[in-house]
Amino acid sequence: MDREAGAHHQAAPGEPRSGGHGEVEAAHEHEHGHRKRRVPRIRERQRRKSSGLVWAMVILCTLLAIGVIVAGATVFAVYLLYKPKMPYLLVSDARLERLEYGQSGTILDLQLALTIQAENTNSKTDATFSGVSLVVGFHGADVAFLRAGTFSVARRSAVPLRYQVVSVGRQLSPDGMQYMDGALRAGVVPLDLFGKARTTWKVGIFSSLQFWTRISCRFLFNYPGNGTAMPIDCRSKSP
DSSP states (O other), X not given: OHHHHHHHHHHXXXXXXXXXXXXXXXXXXXXXXXXXXXXXHHXXXXXXXXXXXXXXXXXXXHHHHHHHHHHXXXXXXXXXXXXXXXXXXXXXXXXXXXXXXXTTSEEEEEEEEEEEEEEEOOSSOOEEEEEEEEEEEETTEEEEEEEEOOEEEOTTEEEEEEEEEEEOOEEOOHHHHHHHHHHHHHTEEEEEEEEEEEEEEEETTTEEEEEEEEEEEEEEEETTTTOBBOOOXXXXXXX
């Protein structure tokens, strides 16, 4: 009986230990369950935040697209209204009045009458020419330099630039000397005209356009003879 009681008494202390372990497990499960309830809330907040950013980007892209469409439509409407055209330079008259050439390869005296028209064919806006810089050349040698200050050309009109070119004492290269001898024997003297000018004009009230217009032509003059140039369409072009 004593042994059985002792055995029974020894078993009794184990019961509280097993009961304490059960309480720890229950607390752990309770805490774990609480964490599980927190995770969906955090994910839901993240989803809401992501959705807000996506909608903000969609609205921004939509506004940008509308702005591009409106700007394009405005530019197209202005183009249809004004129909802008590039102002340009046009040589309307050229005459070689005098040419004295020495056997030493020197142009003793060259006189050239040249008229260049600054044309503005726009019907709704004036144009401005500036930085006019032109060169008269012969077989790669610069014979004369032509300049003009800033000037305006009214809509649908032209301003003539009249040059009385005089060049004295220009020495030619050996190749240029041979070329000049052959030109005088043939009675046709070639002279080159090249250069550029800056053009500016407005398109409505929105912008002011600026472009370089460039000219490059070769004139064939009847000389010795009447000094007239063979017909040629010599006008500048813009890129």
